[in-house]
Every structure is written in C-alpha cells, then in structure tokens.
Amino acid sequence: MKFLHTSDWHLGRQFHNVSLLEDQRVVLEQIIDYLKQQPVDALIIAGDIYDRSVPPTVAIELMNQFINLVCGELQIPIILIPGNHDGAQRLGFGAEQLKQAGLHIIANFEDMLKPVVIETEQAGEVAFYGMPYNDPETVRHYYSEPASTHDDAHQLLCEKIRQQFKPQQRNVLISHCFVDGAIESDSERPLSIGGSDRVSHEHFVDFDYVALGHLHQPQKKGEEFIRYSGSPMKYSFSEQHQKKGMTLVELNRDGFVSATHIPLNAPHQMRIIEGELQQIIEQGKSDPHAHDYLLVRLMDKHAILDPMEKLRAVYPNVLHLEKPGMLIGVDQDMGKARLARGEFDMFKDFFLEAQQSDLTQEQEQAVKDVIAQLVRQDEP
C-alpha cells in the first residue's frame, strides 16, 4: 500500500508582509494533480496545516477546496494532526462527523488511541495513529503521570499507543515534534526554549513508519522509516537549497518498503543573491526566475541611493536587503552598526549619487564641521 506523507503547510503564512497564499494554492494543485495520476491509499498531514490557530478565512477556504477535491471527488482519505501552529480545538470542530466522509482530524488524546485503519491487499490492515501536538504540561495533566519534557511526553504517549497494537496490523505514527539531532530551518517556531523540546527517535522504533512534522527540511532520523517530509515549499531564505516536496511511502505485510521524495515546485522560490548592485541588475535582466522572492546581499563598499527601487526594476520581489559591504561589523555594546567608511566619505558618495556632482570645497568643509559637531555631541 502507498500513502503520501506531507507536513507543515502553514496555509495563510505571510513572508516579509507578502501573502504566500497563491503559491500555496499552486503547490496544493500539484498535490492534487499527483493524486489524480497516481492514487494512494491515504494522505497524511503531520501538523501545521495553518500558520496560526486563528487562520485567515482565505486559508480556510483553500483548505476546504482541497478536502472537497481529495476526500470528495478523489475519495482519498486524509489523516491529519494539529501542529504547534494550529489550534487543536478550532481545527477539531466536527471531527466526529468529518471522519465519516474520510477526513480524519486527530485532535485529542481519545482519538489518538482510535487508529484510522486502512485495509489493502498488499499490506493487510494498516493502523494510522495520530499524536496531536501538545506541550508536556497538557500531557502530564491529562494522564496524571509525570512528564516534564517533550521527550517524557512522547515516551508516555508512544507507550499508550503501543498498548493498542494488534498483531495483524502494521502501525504508522503521525507526530509533530523535534527529533533530537535533526536539522532545523529558520521558519520553524521553537516548541520550547532551551533544548527541552527534543525527543529521542528510540520511542518510535516499534512503528512500521513514523510520519513526522515540525522541521521543514525533508530528512530521516535514526531509521529509514522515521522521517520528516519537510514543508511543501520554502518558508525562509535559509531553506534556499532544500529540496521541497512530499514523501511517498510504501508498506507491505512485513512493514516498511520504501520512502520516495516527490518534488513540489512553488512558483516563487526563496533565494539569496549576493554581489554588487550593477552586477546583480545586469544578471537580473536575463534571469528567467526574476520573480522569485529574494534576499539581496549588496557587497558594494560605497553608499547607494535607494538600492531597493533599482533592484526591484529587474527583481520585483526583493523582500529584504542586506548591505554587509558597507559595514565592518556590529558594535554589540552600542547596538549600532559601525561603518566601513567614514561618515564624510559616505556623505560624499551620497551627494554624488543624488546630485550628480562633487561637493565644492566650501561644501566639504561645512559637512566636515557638522559631522565633527555631531560626533562630539555623541560622546559620553
């Protein structure tokens, strides 16, 4: 039997004040196209369906269209859990009714122990257990058993689930957590502060497959069958080199067979361009992906008037600009950037660019006087 493992959709996310909804729509359409051509027995979403507990209505509508197509038209069951970005109660409304139509939202501990069982010829009965994201306090409170860390909580919850195992069933776990040693990206929101969010992969070894969510880079951890699918698209510049997509998992009666990365392509990629302004503008003129979401790192050593406007003429979606070439470092104590060139030289560059002429000797002297006066005032 085959199922698709995805996670971390973050529908409704903004990136540098730009809505990613249309990119997300295209990516979801790619998932639907895949499912139409190569039907699977289930689709898994391992948490963070939405970017926040009260998602914008446009994100809810997009998700609604997706489930209408997948559960309705294609008749492929969806099994999902809330992640740390989702609101479990809000997401879980109508869960009891929705499961009758093939949408399985596992949003509480009772449902966690009632697996979604899918029977196929190749793998017999496969039980999908969803572990809704919860902090350790909630787990401790619910079970009245000690659990101070995410690792404790996972140990406890996995133990509860293992007690439900049936000899004739293969077992899949869906969880939203940070497996110790796995690789982070910039777009994940920490589950807790100070490292107590890490869980050992050892809790998971009795399952036939573990569909993980939370980390945005696709990766396996500890075993071939313990995997993050990663997010379906990039959510930070730090992910520029990550291969985004979903994971096609195959099981048979003996358990895990294979996991295959299926690529997905958002219309705008997120990437970083480094160089001097003129050189970047030149290359932009013939860049086929000029509409990507960009972080531009300008290496020029002199001041430039309105570089954003100049860049956006060729790269319309420059979302962030860094000018490391103009800084020699950041003075930690003062919280101020120190300039690689002196104030006077910077002003001279600026004047030349703004006025298309050099400072006269008198102007030079006047600027120097003003700077000297300001620097004196600034001293303690």
Place this chain on the structure above:
Amino acid sequence: MKFLHTSDWHLGRQFHNVSLLEDQRVVLEQIIDYLKQQPVDALIIAGDIYDRSVPPTVAIELMNQFINLVCGELQIPIILIPGNHDGAQRLGFGAEQLKQAGLHIIANFEDMLKPVVIETEQAGEVAFYGMPYNDPETVRHYYSEPASTHDDAHQLLCEKIRQQFKPQQRNVLISHCFVDGAIESDSERPLSIGGSDRVSHEHFVDFDYVALGHLHQPQKKGEEFIRYSGSPMKYSFSEQHQKKGMTLVELNRDGFVSATHIPLNAPHQMRIIEGELQQIIEQGKSDPHAHDYLLVRLMDKHAILDPMEKLRAVYPNVLHLEKPGMLIGVDQDMGKARLARGEFDMFKDFFLEAQQSDLTQEQEQAVKDVIAQLVRQDEP
C-alpha cells in the same frame, strides 16, 4: 412531521464582562433533554450560532459536544445558516463532508439552492432552504443583479429559491433578517444603519414555514407560519419579560399545521430591580433568585457610599447600577448629568456616610468655598 426552530444562540457571548457559557451549556442540555424525550425530524438554527466570527475555543467545544450528541447519538439532522454575528467561511469549513453525518451548514449561495430534503410519512418530502446571512452588496456582486437594500436582496434570493420548488415538496425557508414591523431587543446588532435592513414578509408567503433568526423576541410576522423563535435565553435587560425558548413546528402534506413555544430556562435570568437600597437589600435576603443577573435602579435621593458592594452582599450578580433618583435629567448640550440635589448637600450625605458624623461648621464653610470656586471656574 415535526421540527424544532431555534436561532440566535450567540455561544461565547459576554454580558457586562461575565461569560454566559455555563448558562448556554445548561440551555443546550435542556434542548438535548427535549430531543431525547420527544424526537423531531430536524433541528433548525436560523443564524448567530456564535456571538462573533472568531468565537472563543470554549464556545466551539460546546457546539461540538452538542452536534456530537444530536447528530451522532440522537441521529437528528441539524440544519443551520450563519447569521450576521457568524463568520460564514469559518463556520462553513468541512460543510460538504459534515452533511454526510447530518450536520447541514448552508453557508453559501450554491448550497442555498440545494435544499436538505427530509421525507416523512405525515408530510411527504419537505425541502429546507437555508439563506445564509449576507449584506446586499454581496448578493448584488454574486448575482450581478441590482440589489441595494436587504429587501431587494431577499426578493432576489427568494425568487432564486422559488425556482427550485418541486410540486411534491413542502418548502421551509431559514433566514436571518429583520422583517419590517417586528419587535427589536437591545441585544441585536443592527444589520445596517438607517432602516435599510428591513425586509417585507411578502417575499416569504409562498413557503410553508419560514424559520427566522436575528430578532431575540419570539414572534410571528404577517402570517402564522412566518416566525422568529427568538433567542434561547435573554441577552439584555430589555428582554426581562420575554418568554425564551424554541418553536416546535408541525407540517403535514398540506403545509403548516402549528407552531408551539417550548420554554427554555437559563439558570440566571436577566432582570431589573427598582427601589431604594435598604428595601432592595431586605427583599434580596429572601429572594430565591438572588443569583440572577441584575440591573439595579436605585431610587434613593441621597448619596450612598459603595452601593455595589452592599447590593452584592445579597445579590451577587448585580452587573449594572443606575441611580436615577439622584438625577433630574441629563443636560443634552453639556453632556453632563444635573444633580437633583445641590453639590453641597450631596457632599454632606457622602461625608456622613463615610465618616459617620456631620460636618462641623468650619468644614461646612470650607466645602462651600471650594464648591463656589469650582463652579466659578466652570462657567464660560
């Protein structure tokens, strides 16, 4: 066939900063008890299920428990529309899947034209058409037909629905609107400003029953079969004398048979008590409903120190206090209340109450001087 018509639940509402959720829970339990003892063929909620478009999670959980019991255990279908307080897109998530389990959320115009058809021996096929609440702009935009008022919009939408009528079916309409001439309460939020929210009952006469929501007082308008169920509990002091509950509707093959008010009783009633402080406190000591939510109108003519604290010793849920006895009216121009007694007399009362002694002659003079000075300053 019989169905229950309710509306305006406003789950999650606050009243003078007090959560009404536990009262709402009790009222919903009364509805469930009724349904257990006298099953009906459907339950209608004519809008304003929640008090706002993003309801608190506790309200969502309460609603979720209700549908699990009614659609799940009791197997009674629920048909509902969003009202002006609800967020239609948010409420409509999963609607396509939920209807398979007997929860019919009619949240858009396509679904409006696909009635929920319930067949019974007594009435044959009954088609329930839900008209989700929308402002005229949305209706105009969706149909590209003129509609500048709620009345225009209702005319248009009723016409669209009538085109779906089938000769063998009885027709029920569910709508959330303000029928012209009906009685308002203080707890309704106006649909629009300046009277353009009124719709004529004439649009509705071709239906066999019209289950209305929006107005909180149970009432019929124009015909016996055009009715507001009213809200299941009071939501303002202005509703203190309203009989709250739901409407049991009976139809047969010829159409409307009867509408019966079924009372519901919130644990805390909202009411107004008028009188002098001492008299109210005396009666409170033996009032079996001392826990009601109260507006107290103090008729005392003299100043009283901390009357709220004194009242709450016997009536713990005094939520609002008025002191008309101390005012002779409100100066419209100045926006200030004019005192029935002079400033000096009021201060004398206050001093006596606070200090348990009269002002000395010197104190009297000092107070009079201060008042005279302040009054002079206040003059234009």
